[in-house]
Amino acid sequence: MADAxxxxxxRREQIAEAALSLxxxxxxxxxSVAAVARRxxxxxxxxxxxxxxxxxxxxxxxxxxxxxxxxxxxxxxxAHADPLACLKDVVMxxxxxxxxxxxxxxxxxxxxxxxHGDHPERKRRxxxxxxxxxEQIGEVVQLGQQQGRIRPELEVQAITMMxxxxxxxxxxxxxxxxxxxxxxxxxxxxxxxxxxAIEPPVPSKTRKx
Amino acid sequence: MADAxxxxxxRREQIAEAALSLxxxxxxxxxSVAAVARRxxxxxxxxxxxxxxxxxxxxxxxxxxxxxxxxxxxxxxxAHADPLACLKDVVMxxxxxxxxxxxxxxxxxxxxxxxHGDHPERKRRxxxxxxxxxEQIGEVVQLGQQQGRIRPELEVQAITMMxxxxxxxxxxxxxxxxxxxxxxxxxxxxxxxxxxAIEPPVPSKTRKx
DNA sequence: CATCATTGTGAATATATAATCACAATGGAG
DNA sequence: CTCCATTGTGATTATATATTCACAATGATG
Numbered sequence: 001m002a003d004a005x006x007x008x009x010x011r012r013e014q015i016a017e018a019a020l021s022l023x024x025x026x027x028x029x030x031x032s033v034a035a036v037a038r039r040x041x042x043x044x045x046x047x048x049x050x051x052x053x054x055x056x057x058x059x060x061x062x063x064x065x066x067x068x069x070x071x072x073x074x075x076x077x078x079a080h081a082d083p084l085a086c087l088k089d090v091v092m093x094x095x096x097x098x099x100x101x102x103x104x105x106x107x108x109x110x111x112x113x114x115x116h117g118d119h120p121e122r123k124r125r126x127x128x129x130x131x132x133x134x135e136q137i138g139e140v141v142q143l144g145q146q147q148g149r150i151r152p153e154l155e156v157q158a159i160t161m162m163x164x165x166x167x168x169x170x171x172x173x174x175x176x177x178x179x180x181x182x183x184x185x186x187x188x189x190x191x192x193x194x195x196x197a198i199e200p201p202v203p204s205k206t207r208k209x
Numbered sequence: 210m211a212d213a214x215x216x217x218x219x220r221r222e223q224i225a226e227a228a229l230s231l232x233x234x235x236x237x238x239x240x241s242v243a244a245v246a247r248r249x250x251x252x253x254x255x256x257x258x259x260x261x262x263x264x265x266x267x268x269x270x271x272x273x274x275x276x277x278x279x280x281x282x283x284x285x286x287x288a289h290a291d292p293l294a295c296l297k298d299v300v301m302x303x304x305x306x307x308x309x310x311x312x313x314x315x316x317x318x319x320x321x322x323x324x325h326g327d328h329p330e331r332k333r334r335x336x337x338x339x340x341x342x343x344e345q346i347g348e349v350v351q352l353g354q355q356q357g358r359i360r361p362e363l364e365v366q367a368i369t370m371m372x373x374x375x376x377x378x379x380x381x382x383x384x385x386x387x388x389x390x391x392x393x394x395x396x397x398x399x400x401x402x403x404x405x406a407i408e409p410p411v412p413s414k415t416r417k418x
Numbered sequence: 419c420a421t422c423a424t425t426g427t428g429a430a431t432a433t434a435t436a437a438t439c440a441c442a443a444t445g446g447a448g
Numbered sequence: 449c450t451c452c453a454t455t456g457t458g459a460t461t462a463t464a465t466a467t468t469c470a471c472a473a474t475g476a477t478g
Contacts, residue, residue, distance in 0.1 A: 005425045005474050032465060045467075046426050054466065127385045158398035165374025165399065172377065176336045189367035190374065197406040214444050214455045241435060254437075255456050263436065 002042050011050045014040045016060040023061060024101050033057075058122070066129045072097065073136040083144030084199070087163060088191050090137060094167050095187045098174055134160045150198050159198055166190035211251050220259045223249045225269035232270060233310050242266070267331070275338045281306065282345040292353030293408070296372060297400050299346060303376050304396045307383055343369045359407050368407055375399035 006014075018039035022031050033054055037044040051057050076089040137160045144150035150159070166187055173181035215223075227248035231240050242263055246253040260266050285298040346369045353359035359368070375396055382390035 002426060008425080011425085033467085034465070042425095043427055044465090045428075045469090048467065049425055123385060123387075130385065154402065155398060158395075158402060161378050161395055162371075162374065162399055162402055164378045165371065168377050168381065169370055169373045176332060176339065178332075186367075186370055189364060190371060193363065193367060193371055193403070193406040197402040211456060217455080220455085242437085243435070251455095252457055253435090254439090254458075257437065258455055 002046070008050050011040070011042075012060070015047060015050055015057060016064060019057050020061050020064050028058075059125075062122070062125060062129065066132070068097070069129065069133045070136060073133065073140075077136075077140060083140050083147060083149050084195065086140050087137070087144070088195075090140075091163060091166055091187050091191055092184075095170055095183050098171060098183060099179070134164070137163060144198075148200060151200050154198060159194075162194050162197070166194065211255070217259050220249070220251075221269070224256060224259055224266060225273060228266050229270050229273050237267075268334075271331070271334060271338065275341070277306070278338065278342045279345060282342065282349075286345075286349060292349050292356060292358050293404065295349050296346070296353070297404075299349075300372060300375055300396050300400055301393075304379055304392050307380060307392060308388070343373070346372060353407075357409060360409050363407060368403075371403050371406070375403065 015036055019031060019036050022035055022039060026035075033047050034044045036057065037047050040047075047057075051060070072093050073090055076086050076093055080086040080089055134157075138156045141150060141156045141159045145152045145154075145156075170181075170183040170186055173186070174183050224245055228240060228245050231244055231248060235244075242256050243253040245266065246256050249256075256266075260269070281302050282299055285295050285302055289295040289298055343366070347365045350359060350365045350368045354361045354363075354365070379390075379392040379395055382395070383392050
């Protein structure tokens, strides 16, 4: 069935990518070893040549999700020197990837009990991913506060959570409506409202985004 | 094993309540017919005397969730004539129920593919529950706009989504940290920020909540 | 070419859980 | 009390999916 034998490094890559892709499009419930195998072009038992079990595959998927989430924040930071522009970009970038099916929304990972139903340590793992993500965003917020672009009296965590509160419902509605919900508009509106809450009353610059 | 035979109405009530309770504490993945039966005090096959299949049980759970969510909004509306106080109460009440395990956070229902994995109509059902919930909240927002308590230029949906954006991450973090996250503080901060975004610049009343 | 390690296949096994089936027990009606 | 409808039990079946196992095939090396 397989075209040829491939090195385990290559197969692992294929398998992890196939799994991530399947999860993004169909959710974790539908992720079966058989589905992954089909996608890669192997028979199901062939998967076990490269991954010890399904849990290992899920771990690999999680690694990828983490990389992508953090890469998103990094990309935004590099594209925008201005903290506010950067934060907005984090949101919009996430939305774009959501639309393109290139990222699994965090809640989807969290509440898919297939991910960590019987594995408390994976729950911790997810919490870790989330924490890192929030931390990265928090650094941008802090920068903004130091530069007078963001109200200094607001707590960093509160701001990052509000940002998260824009991203998450987007994923939820996108998922619920099978892509029918206008997540871009939602994000723009949400950002605008958040901005009015976090921007200092006296604009430190005439720039009004 | 059962103490006595009970009328199917009574059993259906018990079964639905047991299922809801189990879902709230353990998630949907762990909801098995056997677990529900144990909780009620029957053997697993006895459940099928009262519910056709597991799907019917899940539908009953969803009904209950809907009732509770909407009852929460109603309760807040009746307790507070002021729209802003009402909205705040919706959030805080939800948080309280979350803490007490009396409500399943909506994302948990949505992203638990056990709920609707193979049932598109149940996904629609959930979307319907969510839409009703948002509608009810939206009515309060509209009232607030008519009364000059909330900026009239902001779109109702944007505001309700921001409110949702406070509630949802609370559920997520509560779940991820096994109740370790301070959801009350999160909600209070989030509400405060949202308030500064939606409250008109010139207070129509000296009341500052 | 032969050898060998690694990868792939197809059949079989293991497991958890939903659901069926046939018999038992309960409780109400006559 | 008997009868009957309904509810409860315990054994069995069905099903989906993860995983193991034994053999086959590939590709690199000497």
